[in-house]
Amino acid sequence: MKEHFFSAIRLTVVSMLLCSVVYVLLISGIATITPQKGKGELITVNGKTYYANIGQKFTDDKYFWSRPSAVDYNAAGSAGSNKGPSNPDYLATVQARIDTFLVHNPGVKKSAIPVDLVTASGSGLDPHISVLAANVQLKRIAKIRGIAEPNLEELILTYTEKPLLGLFGPERINVVKLNIALDQLK
Template sequence: MKKHILPAIKLTALFIVLLAIVYPISIWAIAQLSPNQGKGDLIQHKNKTYYENIGQSFTSDKYFWSRPSAVDYNAAGSAGSNKGPSNEEYLKQVQARIDTFLMKNPEIRKSDIPADLVTASGSGLDPNFSVQAAKIQVKRIAKIRNIDEAKINNLIVQNTEKPLIGLFGPEKINVLKLNIALDQLSGK
């Protein structure tokens, strides 16, 4: 047993140096070469700074509503709700979201509401939603902003991100970018 202790201590010390010092410093150094020095993708809009890849809360009727967040859009506490699909509290939350959506969008049927408009993502910070989640909100936004629906649909097409190399993942839309484009369209 004694002959194994010294190699175990040496191996532990080696991995502490590699994983607690060398690896973090090398990742930090690589991040410094990126456009924002590892600070994420930032967007400036109306004298505010937003992180492009972190979900933002949009609940005003004049905007596309964002995907719900299980962590109230707090990036420090990224997590899902950990509630299963049969959990009563979770089902009440989803039903409340559906009821609110139907109240603000009376021409929509419950069965047409995409799941990503009433359920939070696994991280609770998903900045994207589906194309269907955008299209189902067009009538409400067009009416409130007094903009032609075709112009808003065109914004949706312009802001749709295709799957990675055409294969991986669904089409998606960054809600923040879409709402900024909507503000710019309204400002014209």
């Protein structure tokens, strides 16, 4: 038994060092060679600063709406709702989001609403929406801003991010960057 006891202690110490020291130093080192030095991507426009890598709340009809957030876009408390897909409270929340979206986007059928516009991400801070989610909002924004739909389609295409290395994940759009560009359209 003694031989197993000391082996277990050594394994625990080695695991603790790997997970709490080596891993942290490795990730911190990688972060320092990124363009933002691990600090996140800041965008400053007209004296106002935005974090491009944290979801922001956009609910005004003249903007592309963000993905809903279970934490009301509070970066200090990243979390999902932790409610299962059959939870009555969760279903009521999703239905309320669908109803709100349909009121603000007449002509869009319920079946055409992308899931990322009515469900929160696991972190509650996802700054991206799908290309489909941007396109389904296009008519509302074009009408309110008086911008031709082809111009908005081009803007969406310009801000569409390709999958990582062309392989991992879907195409997506950073809502903060898209809405900043939208405000700069003349």
